[in-house]
Amino acid sequence: MSPEKLTYMANQIAGFFRTRPRQEAIDGVADHISKFWAPRMRAQLFSMIEQGGAGFDPLVLDAAPSIRKVG
Amino acid sequence: MTLIKETDFGTPAATSETMVTLTVDGFDVTVPQGTSVMRASVEAGIKIPKLCATDMVDAFGSCRLCLVEIEGRRGTPASCTTPVEPGMVVRTQTGRLKDLRRGVMELYISDHPLDCLTCAANGDCELQDMAGAVGLRDVRYEAVDTHFRAKNTSGEANPQWMAKDESNPYFTYDPAKCIVCSRCVRACEEVQGTFALTIEGRGFDSRVSAGMHEDFLASECVSCGACVQACPTATLQEKSVIEIGTPDRSVVTTCAYCGVGCSFKAELRGDELVRMVPYKDGKANRGHSCVKGRFAYGYASHKDRILNPMIREKITDPWREVSWEEALSFAATRLRAIQYELGKDAIGVITSSRCTNEETYLVQKLTRAVFGNNNTDTCARVCHSPTGYGLGQTFGTSAGTQDFDSVEQTDVVVVIGANPTDGHPVFASRLKKRLRQGAKLIVVDPRRIDLVKTPHVEAAHHLALRPGTNVAVVTALAHVIVTEGLFDEAFIRERCDQDAFADYAEFVSDEKHSPEAVESLTGVPAQDLREAARLYARGGNGAIYYGLGVTEHSQGSTTVIGIANLAMLTGNIGRPGVGVNPLRGQNNVQGSCDMGSFPHELPGYRHVNGQEVRDIFESMWGVSISDEPGLRIPNMLDAAVDGTFKGLYCQGEDILQSDPDTKHVSAGLAAMDCVIVHDLFLNETANYAHVFLPGSTFLEKDGTFTNAERRINRVRKVMAPRNGYADWEVTQMLANAMGGNWSYTHPSQIMDEIAATTPSFANVSYALLEEKGSVQWPCNDKTPDGSPVMHVDEFVRGKGRFIRTDYIATDEKTGPRFPLLLTTGRILSQYNVGAQTRRTGNVVWHAEDLLEIHPHDAEVRGVKDGDWIKLASRSGETALRTKITDKVSPGVVYTTFHHPTTQANVITTDYSDWATNCPEYKVTAVQVMPSNGPTDWQEKYEEFSTLSRRIEAAE
Ligand code: SF4
Ligand code: SF4
Ligand code: SF4
């Protein structure tokens, strides 16, 4: 999928959890993406973050390490 | 198989718990207080002759045929209007009564044509029956004036005679046969709630009239058929009975149109369907119906229906009719080739919300057990996936909390983003009945839906919010309830998670969520919103009903959570009369979600990463199941464009027409190597298909549908499948062509497998459904009779969980280029993408999609009513005609999406719900400008469709 769309979707999820206490928000985002995103989408997310993660909500970046790994 | 004749008790059942005993013709009978003498007699097994009474409406007492004698009373009271009293002694058959009744019948018959032998109701006419019952042998006088002779004896036109009204496509009104019993008028008022009929004039001159001397089609009539059922004579008569004759057997089954799930008797002669009549014992509809279920079944025998399998190499080739074997082996070979080349994740399935539970179960099993991945999704994605997420998070399960009967005990009804009179007509009739009895109504919708003001119903509040601001409004309602101390403290303490409540209360109390603070954003006057909140919180039993206007937004899931919060705050959960009720679009949306259609969960809403759950299915199916979520529809299409997903089996869905952003969908489909469409017609998606497998209609197979109240209803085979196989058989053949080794011989075996693997279905079986008629899940050892109301003593997840609902504006914003907000919906006579209803007589009500626009917006654009206009968004443009109306607010336009030529989804964007990717159908920024007709795109698409639908018959 287009990188813009993927970034947009991840940031939308961050938006829902944003006003929670920090750790809860991080867990919320990580859990949601782990549960609902197919491996291919998570792989794309990880590789975009590796390449700098421009455009991602900081909450997504903070959540990334706790998102389920691929493979 | 015989014709089911339901007993007509004459008057409706009384609900009192106090019982009264009386004797009728010497027999004791005990009935609830408030029962009529007529009904009590029927209970005692004695039918009193009657004409103007029937148990679907209240007694009226006009025909005087039902007279009885009661000891100690003078005269001969009408049994239909006389309530029972303790110790009453009733006699129904005495010399005096017999004479009186014969006299009454003589009068009726003298003004009735005696063409019984050629009358459409011959054998099914209560006037005929009563003439027989009272022993009428001759008519002693001949009426000079009649209603039924077109000309009098000297050949002059009879002013009393009126011609037959055949304007309605499904039934006729022949005034010559009318006995003015007013059953039809009362049915239209009391059962349907439309008030389309009146009795005009008095005495001999009185007549039934639709609207203001209009024909039925031009009147307010919505063609529900209630009056036709109520009519004792052939005055109101189904055209199908006139054409075919009376039926001689019936099969009870379930409507395949909407989520109300009405029960019907399919009445047949041989294997020809004569008519569909709503079934009194149907617990969802209680004997009522709407125009779709009652009349719009003609698509099943429409000439466009495809009955033979077809294949083609490329989508630019014409279709080639082939044998089932060839089509299936072609499909299997291609799918396996794709997997060989690109890996097992490169193919997937789309299940249908129109097919049965059993069929849906098999389709998801196909991908999980045979394809070896979790790439399954359903069109419920595009309507109610946020319901699944939102109610799952807060209550612990994804379903409405009540049965439809619950509305009879509701005091305050909140309807959010739903239009029940069009979308869920039979539920709407039941709701209107309750509102006429005095329940209060709050409507939250950008558009002034019909319910806001209809005969004898008026909403206490209509919060006409700007599209896309649901979360702000729902949160503001909660703000009022919390800050004004209107919440139900005891309920929250006992039933909900305390920390979550404290957090939520703090969140909503913030001044920025107050009605005053959000007024400029939502367009809802703060005072109105406050009063609505108070009414819901303190007006007695409060029930929320919501629809796609809630879910189809970028914040759809958040709104569902907000609604659940409101119900928990006010303690409106866990008993009759309250609750949170999603109104489901298609007939089996609930079922398709229950059956594991989503890529991340197995049947029963259990995530694929749960080892215990996978174990159950792995040992049952003898395969290993991936613990990774599969692709959703939009992801499948994205992956197709990227070249990593190339095969799709799509059962009973038209994703090209129903999914957003048509161009994206067509690009995805065009990039695939093997698209298999399994449907009744060459739908729009089939334009991109390589294999077409003909489907069967709901009349042609056994199975179950689950309606919006979680009710599992039987679908029964009424006739043999015209295409040769029921849909579950076709899926099984495809699975076996790919080595699946399945051997189901009846859908009941599939239900047994569902029950064995899914705890909420544990006790469901065809035998149980046969015995009980229907049952609401959860149905297991804890609740063997099913569950009309959920979350009674505790929530499914334990404690109810409040969750914060921040409002985040959609990025779909109006601006100088696209200054108007488009929202979409549906209308009564058509259904979803219209593939079925467009192929029935229903087209007389809705020949095309129209754009509703406020007079002010129309004027500044120089657009008049009925003009062609161009509707453009940043995604695309289309052309359609306008309807100028103030039902929409200035700045908002509205259209339906029932016709493929309109392609309203060319306009909608790819924004979607943050949690589930349910598309944002309800908000698109658009511009409207005058135009001369269809756009180039529409014309090109027409051409392409015609081209891709060419069929070469098999040699
Ligand atoms: S069909 Fe329904 S709406 Fe029309 S007149 Fe009869 S009862 Fe009323
Ligand atoms: S149309 Fe039928 S139901 Fe209506 S008043 Fe006449 S006979 Fe009675
Ligand atoms: S309300 Fe729905 S289920 Fe009932 S008859 Fe109409 S379309 Fe069918």
Ligand code: FES
């Ligand atoms: S049936 Fe009682 S008066 Fe007509």
